Amino acid sequence: MIFTHDIDVLTGEFRRKRELSRSHPPARPAHHEGWSPSSWRRFPAKQLPVYPDADALQCYEHQLQQSPPLVLAAEIRHCQQQLAQVAEGRAFLLQGGDCAESFADCQSTSVRDHVLTMEQMAALIHQATGLPVLKIGRIAGQFAKPRSQPEETVGEITLPSFRGEIINDREFSANGRTADPQRMVRAYHHSASTLNLLRALDKSMFSFYTAQQQESLHTGVTEQYYRMLRAQLEDSYHRVSNKLPRQPLFTSHEALLLNYEEALTRRDIAHGGWYNCSAHMLWLGERTGDLDFAHVEYLRGIANPVGIKCGPGMTGEKLLALITRLDPQGTPGKIVLIARMGLDQIHAKLPALLQAVKASGHPVVWVIDPMHGNTRTAGSGQKTRTFTTIVEEMQVFTTLLHRYGIHPGGVHVEMTGLEVTECTGGLQQISEQDLSHRYYSACDPRLNRTQALELAYLLGKSWQNTD
Ligand code: PEP
Ligand code: CO
Numbered sequence: 001m002i003f004t005h006d007i008d009v010l011t012g013e014f015r016r017k018r019e020l021s022r023s024h025p026p027a028r029p030a031h032h033e034g035w036s037p038s039s040w041r042r043f044p045a046k047q048l049p050v051y052p053d054a055d056a057l058q059c060y061e062h063q064l065q066q067s068p069p070l071v072l073a074a075e076i077r078h079c080q081q082q083l084a085q086v087a088e089g090r091a092f093l094l095q096g097g098d099c100a101e102s103f104a105d106c107q108s109t110s111v112r113d114h115v116l117t118m119e120q121m122a123a124l125i126h127q128a129t130g131l132p133v134l135k136i137g138r139i140a141g142q143f144a145k146p147r148s149q150p151e152e153t154v155g156e157i158t159l160p161s162f163r164g165e166i167i168n169d170r171e172f173s174a175n176g177r178t179a180d181p182q183r184m185v186r187a188y189h190h191s192a193s194t195l196n197l198l199r200a201l202d203k204s205m206f207s208f209y210t211a212q213q214q215e216s217l218h219t220g221v222t223e224q225y226y227r228m229l230r231a232q233l234e235d236s237y238h239r240v241s242n243k244l245p246r247q248p249l250f251t252s253h254e255a256l257l258l259n260y261e262e263a264l265t266r267r268d269i270a271h272g273g274w275y276n277c278s279a280h281m282l283w284l285g286e287r288t289g290d291l292d293f294a295h296v297e298y299l300r301g302i303a304n305p306v307g308i309k310c311g312p313g314m315t316g317e318k319l320l321a322l323i324t325r326l327d328p329q330g331t332p333g334k335i336v337l338i339a340r341m342g343l344d345q346i347h348a349k350l351p352a353l354l355q356a357v358k359a360s361g362h363p364v365v366w367v368i369d370p371m372h373g374n375t376r377t378a379g380s381g382q383k384t385r386t387f388t389t390i391v392e393e394m395q396v397f398t399t400l401l402h403r404y405g406i407h408p409g410g411v412h413v414e415m416t417g418l419e420v421t422e423c424t425g426g427l428q429q430i431s432e433q434d435l436s437h438r439y440y441s442a443c444d445p446r447l448n449r450t451q452a453l454e455l456a457y458l459l460g461k462s463w464q465n466t467d
Contacts, residue, residue: 079136
């Protein structure tokens with residue numbers, strides 16, 4: 001009898017559970033079938049390091065899984081709502097920061113100067129376009145790099161390439177170039193301290209801005225340009241601060257090191273859905289965008305906004321397949337298409353993509369990355385980019401999108417708030433000979449502070465001309 005009673009109770013309990021689950025939203029939407037934070041492991045993957053010590057890897061992954069999220073699901077939803085405004089043509093996206101952050105660079109001054117520069121760029125863009133500017137940094141987690149060559153040879157010695165400080169070291173030694181999983185935990189802590197400063201600066205930005213703007217603009221800028229830019233900034237900042245609520249700086253990085261991304265993925269118990277809590281926005285890089293591969297598999301399951309880099313090899317068909325895989329429901333602001341064709345290819349390659357996506361009706365954001373298609377090697381062997389080429393690709397993008405009746409939603413740049421000498425040209429007329437003076441980038445050449453402000457100023461000008 002007791003046995004039967006137990007069975008009855010158990011059966012009743014079971015039924016109640018099923019009824020409950022029916023009246024609640026399903027744990028996983030139908031299009032997430034088969035997905036879990038670790039399902040990418042069943043797919044072929046490109047650009048992932050081979051860790052020699054599998055036990056150590058598991059141990060550090062576990063440590064990260066137990067760590068607090070860096071950003072919250074509610075903030076991620078807020079970021080996406082802002083991106084939805086961009087998709088509708090009512091806002092502009094400024095995304096910028098290092099090609100590769102380095103642990104040593106996460107100091108207060110470089111973070112502060114980055115924030116200040118982004119803020120001033122946003123003010124210039126706002127003044128010219130009249131649109132609110134959403135700022136997303138390539139910051140607080142941009143530590144992993146895809147590489148075209150898996151190995152690097154110096155003299156007689158060949159070693160694995162540097163893949164970003166979350167994976168290995170820049171130092172050209174066997175030890176330095178070995179993938180070390182403990183670096184994931186270091187990257188997490190560096191991201192946390194950068195975010196801490198970003199949040200503090202966000203709160204105190206008004207007084208911070210006015211105190212800094214006078215002297216910081218002087219560095220390396222001609223007197224005439226200084227006067228012009230300062231007048232613009234004073235005027236635009238006055239307008240921004242009076243009319244718009246201050247927006248936080250959101251964070252983003254390439255979703256490349258999937259072990260790290262998986263470990264920072266959390267389920268939002270209150271609202272449902274999985275969020276990557278290491279950044280507000282993530283993007284799919286040019287080298288890892290194959291449809292049935294691991295990176296796309298991971299990104300299809302998270303609720304964060306996702307960028308897709310679109311290089312010259314992208315076709316309309318492939319892009320639509322990616323968009324549908326990553327956002328089958330057509331959520332406004334979920335997908336950010338980042339064109340990175342290069343000035344010599346954008347005319348030939350971008351229109352087909354613009355037309356295909358427009359015809360699909362998917363509510364995407366289109367932005368231009370005028371950096372990655374325009375990298376060249378200087379006489380010294382250093383990687384560089386020419387300022388006029390960068391600006392020209394950005395202007396072609398704006399013109400083309402206006403021509404197709406699409407909102408040119410933003411710009412994605414590699415930049416720093418420091419006066420480095422990594423890209424040639426601009427008002428400081430940086431020459432190839434100057435590159436060695438302050439070339440600090442851990443990977444690709446960045447716009448320096450003056451070039452970044454000038455780019456924002458010229459972006460505004462070209463917008464006004466084509467509007
Ligand atoms: C990057 O954004 O640093 C990068 C590597 O870009 P892409 O994937 O477009 O080459
Ligand atoms: Co880069």
